[in-house]
Amino acid sequence: MAVTNLNWLVVFILSSCVSQHGVQGSTLSVSVYSVTTKSIIVRWSRHDGASSYKVTATPKNTAGPSTFAHFSENTVMGSLNGLTPFTLYTVKVEAMDADRNVLNQGQMESNTAPDIPTIDVATSKQSDSITVEFETVSGAATYVLQAETADRTFFTERSVSSSPDTIQDLQPYTEYSVSVLAVNSLGGQSQPSKPVLVRTVLPAPQFNTSSSSNDTIQLDVEPLEHAVLYSFIVILQRSDRQQRLNTTSTSSTLTDLEPGSTYCTTAYAWDAEGRPGDRATVCQITRPAQPQGFLLSVVWDEQASLLVSWNASQEATEHVAVTSSGLSCSSSSSTCSISLLSCGETFFVTLTASNQAGPSLSSEPVEFISIPCSPNPVWLSEPEPGNCSVTWDAVATADFYDTFVKRDDGVEQKCNSTETSCNYSCLCGYTYIVSVFAYNQAGSSPPGPALNYTTLPCCPADVSISLVSTETLEIMWSPVRGAVLYETRAVDQSELIVCNDTSPVCALSDLSCNSRYNVVVIPCSELSGCNRNCQPQTHETAPCMPAIQNVSQTDGTGVTVTWTSDNGAANYTASLIGETDTFSCQSTGMSCEVTELSCGSTYDVTVVATTSAGASLPSYVVPLETVPCCPVNLTVDQVTQAMTNVSWSAARGAQTFVTSLTSPRGHARCHTQDTHCLMGCITCGTSYNVSVEVLSRTGRKAECSYQGFSSSVCCPSGVRLYSMPNNTLRVFWRLSGSLSNYTVDVQGSSGNYTCSPPPGGNYCDLTDVTCGSVYTVVVVPVNMDGSTVSFCPHRLYSGTVYKMA
Template structure:
């Protein structure tokens, strides 16, 4: 409008609410209008002096007011949501919407409520309502949440719990579920339930051998969700029935029972009154055998079935009585003269008891023998000599037979020895006795009695022994075989003569230089031919003959010890074994003397030929050119010098000697001792000796440089 300086717009609602706006242009905005109202607006032009009258009026209708949610209700049985709200001023229709978790659904109505069907399970949805006007729509209502019913749990499974014969059911949880109900229904329609807010639950008191249908139902705060698929579960097996005991009154008893279909194994348990127990098992049959049961005990026997590693409840118990305990204090006594054995034991304080004595010869294939008696002892007279027997005893009454006692072993008296024989020898004047081995004997004793009263004896654990006799006498000998507790009956005495007496006062003198033994003796009455014998400990024999009371024995082996004995032609000797008179031949001359020098320790070890039959000593002499001497004594074939002077040339000789004679010296051996030990390999050093400067290495030889050039060459090596 011309000359207008500005404009003012006034708007008034039917409820009297007024707002205005002004502008120098041809438009302005009316603020703070109330929703759902119709305003009448007029425009006034303002001039510099006057304002125009209001222009023609016009109606303005504002947007509807937003609805207010009155309720939201979820129908659990059909997954339906019922939403209601308050009427909104200015609204011609309404638009309700459910959205969340990728899901969206809505309804449009002119009423103040609507229903949305077929909602998915397990969703957290937002609910809003918007009023729709002729020109505009209201802002959405305040957001409210709506939760649908939980979805069915998945992967339901059940395992058997061995400890309390229950089932542990587990599953994958449902979103929005706050609780679960597990229901198991048996084939006989009985049920078990458990409730939990976790994803597992234990069903207790389930019936053995039953098959259950297991269902898990989730719950939200307001609804029961969709049940899971049915899971079929087999409860643990029932215990066996018809438990029975065979072989009562024995230490080994068999328990049997009726079969249970599906059993992996059976275990039978026997519990005694003192609570000790025994088990036996079977996986292929419906019986098993208890071993090592205690005698004289009452046992309560039950059987369990094993299924998936779990034991069933025990079966009904049956009572088992084991065999009576055997008699105690079993002892035996052997009558050595008659070879009878008496076995005795303690009495059992029960009426009408009989005892069973069982015995067998050890290491024999024959079966054991038994003897029944009402007494607490029994004597056996038919046992063999020289044998070892095992004895045990049991008893029985009208109902039961006890087990046998632990075996007791006894040896009968040894058998009488056989083939007893005597043999005598000259010189040593021994009586040598032999016999055949006697069964059961551990040692033997020979007793010898001479007609002049001389008594001697010998013992042996072998089949021979010897005694010293008086020469030229008649003797009798008896032989007895023995054990620790018994002697055999004596062997019949044997009679024999000792060896004849030999010439007396025998004297042997060694000639050390010729190694000849000069022997003399006392002559016997009459004229006789004599033989002097030298018998070495190694069996070497040499002799000389004479019609007088002396002769010389040659061909002796050096270093050997000889027994000397003299016989005559008037004496008849089958065996000449030697005598107590011993003489040593001249010592052997040491041969093949060699030396070994340890340079670092400056120790010299000499060795020479020597045999153990040479019972002689040796002296080793070491003599240096400067007169330094050293001696080493030994009875072996070697000797070591530890204190020889370094830088000296020694001559070594070895001499053998006995208590009477000395041998020739060995061939001399020379050896040069090394100088001081050096720390560096082949290091050279100097030593003043014998008026000149010497060069030494650890060596058996001595080398002297001849001139300065040689000294220089050696020092540069």
């Protein structure tokens, strides 16, 4: 019994250590060369002295007979046939002597290959592939699809994992013998299935497209061998419109198409068996529509060009404009220009649109009359001083003329006429440049000759006499073109003063205030001499300086200024000049009043006398200070239930502030230099009057009142939590005395809760509350604007939760 167990242990160890590809015993090794569905080919090592070998295959996990075979002494490979598909066998090889005694042995395990699969259907949908659908078999890890041509010049196979699958890289319209075999996980292959003959479908036809007009597309197919019918599917790009065409012809025309539109055509061929082949798609655009309604105009860029304009469209990539004289231009936008345009011509223009398909039909020719030639010669004359005339010869193709007269200071005149002459005003002291242009519907002629004409200097028209000081008059005027010298003459009742200078300014000093002079400026030219027809001006010297007698303030923003003066008839201006603003008042007497002065400002008060001649020196300055300004913005923020923070904007002229909150229930007051103040003793739920008293550095005071302030509603007291059925907490509190809205916030370790009672209510319920938690509870009033009070006390509840009676 011990020996039997030992032998079994040795066999078990040998069986466990041997793979499908080989078993190495002490002296004899066994391996599987290959397997099929019903056979195993075994290979073994030679044993010295053996006269034969016996190979036995026994099913391991199923009941069944063993199969054996004998081989000669020189044989090291043999086949066992008639086995069961997809079955695990124990294969034993025994080396025997002549008496059939076992000299040595070895064994291994191996599966036979799966059963032979069966092809259900094999079809070709593409010209380079065949799809095979087959029945799967037990034990197969993968399958091998095989395809072979009838003449056996081509063979291919492909490993697949399931059914169906496809054999690719085949030739179009070629018959193949297709089979399938199963492979187990160890690589064992079944015999191929019964072959099925399948022919691949036709390849996609090769075809060309073209468009010879804006509504047709020509289809030309290269003849395809074995094709009996061609099918075309035509789809308008970016639409769902399509048409179908079946034909045996290799040339077809699509009609009634849209101009400049892209059509994509899909073509495929049918074989004699009624099978459609591969598809090919070609997109073709039709030619553009015939251009309509283009515009012609002339543009200038150093020379005249004909600008052709049309409405841009997506159907055309380029337009070409051609004139009857052979000139042309092209553009991919909506305009192009033809340069070297000659004046006085008449010609015709056509427009052609094109795209990838070719050109459209040319438009109807449009007649165009070119711009007229410029008038030449041109004559300029001055029949009388100040009036000039321009004349010229008539120009063919001109409808009217424009005469442009430009003065050397930039002032322009224009004269429009259908005649051949034009009159314009020519003033003295200027140089004029005169040009004449002819016009028709095409536009303006090229620039013609320009004439220059210069008149004599004019009398200064803007002579100004101003007071420099109480004893000096300054006379100024604008320069007159062409004048090289100015003579200034001033005459009063007793003397004549003359000033000659090349500059347009003259100063007359050592004069008396409040005196009258006649002053004239005479321009002189080297060519024409002096113009002594200029008219003199009568001008007075400045009035004498007034003296301020008193500045009295009538109210917070008004002041009355009084003064004395030795002048006769004069206008007086009292000016109050501050750092940021200035006020003034006028009077012909000895006083005037200024109102609406800026608060918090300091002004310098002065008085100036004026006459038609100018202004006097200002009087000596008298200082003035107005009351300080009230702060523009004031804000009252409640910090706690009994304390507020009042803040306001800075006020001009303010030194200190006295802020007051007043109500029938008490008041608060603070005096500070700051723009804020913290005030206590505030009663909740109370309306206060707000005022600020602003004091300046000199003690001037402004009383300022603001919109009233209402303190927040008092925080409720007596807050209690009551336990209710169904995990509900009810929060109670005592009302503060006024009808208010409240909101309740409860925060706990298990969650946060919020509730609000109806207006005037003093409790609300919280549902789905976790028992046994610690809660922080706050009940706050809701203000009229919807905000809540932020300073009501928070209460912590851990075990003090009351039961409802």
